[in-house]
Amino acid sequence: MKNGLEDVIAAETRLSDVDGPAGRLIIRGVSLDDLVADGTYESVAALLLDGLLEAHVNAEGLKERLGAARAEIYAYVVADATLLALPPVDAMRALIARLPDGEDFETAFRLLAAPAVFLPAVLRIQRGEAPVPPTASISQAADILRMMTGRLPSVEQTAALDAYLVTISDHGLNASTFASRVIASTHAGLTSSVLAAISALKGPLHGGAPGPVLDMLDAIGAESHAKTWLAAALDRGERLMGFGHRIYRVRDPRADALKNALKPLVATGQVDRSRITLAEAIEKAALAMLKERKPDRPLDVNVEFYTALLLESLGFPREAFTGVFAIGRTVGWIAHAREQLLEGRLIRPKSVYVGPFPIAA
Known part of the structure; x- marks a missing residue:
């Protein structure tokens, strides 16, 4: 037994490889350097999800469907006083919890769009400003910045956010990704998997630094x-x-x-x-x-x-950083959840009891 499951192999994956000694990250056969140099959020999302939702997912088709999903998700934005008094990541998570659960690609695209729409809306409402509806025709990164600021971002700003979203899209079997896979193994649904992952991410030892x-x-x-x-x-x-x-x-x-x-x-x-x-x-x-x-x-x-x-x-307040992380990592959580559904089984590790035993009379 190893405390914290250190070095324990809990899954086989085709999604990402983290080589700690070499300082190398590979996502579906592509090095991080190449992904960031040539990629957008849509391209890395297509790479991660290819074959896991449908036989083939390409970046241009994903961009179009993701834009439509953002427009659909905007109907779930509410200015509930209790909800908006929460920290941004908690408010975002509460809004995601209102979405239907499921294991299909419609659910997956709603979940890819949800944090990208909800976080800017929460930030604006908490500042006393009206939320900005999404624009389906532009990229996810550009629309996130536009919904937050109310104006189209520069090419450099969009590229910077794209680089961030690509960089943190997946990273092996970290705490939040493992949580997503555990929930997926029960067939609870992708929304449940993403909610569990966000809950793990907000811990200061994982995504809060x-x-x-x-x-x-x-x-x-x-x-x-x-x-x-x-x-x-x-x-x-x-x-x-x-x-x-x-x-x-x-x-x-x-x-x-x-x-x-x-x-x-x-x-x-x-x-x-x-x-x-x-x-x-x-x-x-x-x-x-x-x-x-x-x-x-x-x-x-x-x-x-x-x-x-x-x-x-890029103008994000520090209290929103964990929420922005969730926007980028959701695609990795969904890919791992789908991989677990298609190839894995119920995750049920064994514990070692170290407590007292009944004393015989």
């Missing part, structure tokens, strides 16, 4: 303060947000993909260059300090560090 990266940047404030602040944090035994990963023993490949996705925004003046310069200085100082203080632990930059900077540059 990008926001604190910005808190760290704000607290440091200037490059000259970086070493002093980082040293004091480590002296207090605190974790440096955005560094270290359960699987990767070298640099998280997703970190560089997102760092590169920020460059066009910086080059065109659409993001505060000084903010990126500060982040790079903190990254450099933190890596040197971690190597010196923890030489036996491979701690490098993870996906959360540049996720925080990218989502901030």
